[in-house]
Amino acid sequence: AQSVSQHNHHVILSEAASLELGCNYSYGGTVNLFWYVQYPGQHLQLLLKYFSGDPLVKGIKGFEAEFIKSKFSFNLRKPSVQWSDTAEYFCAVKWAGGFKTIFGAGTRLFVKA
Amino acid sequence: NAGVTQTPKFQVLKTGQSMTLQCAQDMNHEYMSWYRQDPGMGLRLIHYSVGAGITDQGEVPNGYNVSRSTTEDFPLRLLSAAPSQTSVYFCASSSLTIRDYGYTFGSGTRLTVV
Numbered sequence: 001a002q003s004v005s006q007h008n009h010h011v012i013l014s015e016a017a018s019l020e021l022g023c024n025y026s027y028g029g030t031v032n033l034f035w036y037v038q039y040p041g042q043h044l045q046l047l048l049k050y051f052s053g054d055p056l057v058k059g060i061k062g063f064e065a066e067f068i069k070s071k072f073s074f075n076l077r078k079p080s081v082q083w084s085d086t087a088e089y090f091c092a093v094k095w096a097g098g099f100k101t102i103f104g105a106g107t108r109l110f111v112k113a
Numbered sequence: 114n115a116g117v118t119q120t121p122k123f124q125v126l127k128t129g130q131s132m133t134l135q136c137a138q139d140m141n142h143e144y145m146s147w148y149r150q151d152p153g154m155g156l157r158l159i160h161y162s163v164g165a166g167i168t169d170q171g172e173v174p175n176g177y178n179v180s181r182s183t184t185e186d187f188p189l190r191l192l193s194a195a196p197s198q199t200s201v202y203f204c205a206s207s208s209l210t211i212r213d214y215g216y217t218f219g220s221g222t223r224l225t226v227v
Binding site for chain 2: 009103
């Protein structure tokens with residue numbers, strides 16, 4: 001079955017620390033990959049997406065993600081986090097030929113000021 | 114403002130009651146879907162639709178019905194609410210004709226079944 005795994009459920013960082021959140025999906029084929037962010041009390045917003053081309057994609061607010069096809073991974077990174085990055089982050093995958101998008105369980109990030 | 118509108122924002126139901134969660138979008142998106150969000154489980158797909166008159170089941174469809182009579186609206190019906198349906202429900206829409214398009218989410222409905 002199609003599934004998406006996020007490695008860490010909770011991450012606590014100090015401001016200016018670097019961030020990397022892991023995401024793996026269950027099997028290959030052509031995929032569309034997404035990271036969404038949910039700030040406290042708000043709905044999900046698209047952070048970045050990969051459809052094709054350069055496997056290193058840049059999103060809003062200084063976030064980037066790298067697609068490694070051989071590892072079925074799409075890890076999210078940010079060189080220096082801010083307190084305002086405190087949120088829950090969701091990885092999502094849509095396999096080509098289908099309509100459904102499968103989400104990971106989410107990673108709650110707390111950034112200490 | 115263009116986007117996805119969900120109503121109500123909060124709802125408390127008694128076990129066995131029925132209700133409809135409303136979702137409307139004004140972006141002419143073909144694809145609409147309903148997810149439920151539970152702690153530690155991420156978002157799980159309930160039902161989705163790729164156009165008016167076309168719906169299909171997602172990962173957790175039991176206890177929920179949907180219909181899509183127009184492009185704009187995609188209501189989710191709980192026929193007989195159960196405490197296990199206590200959750201936050203999100204409606205999301207997307208274009209199927211613009212290839213690299215992610216979801217636009219509504220603001221959510223927090224449902225408590227007692």
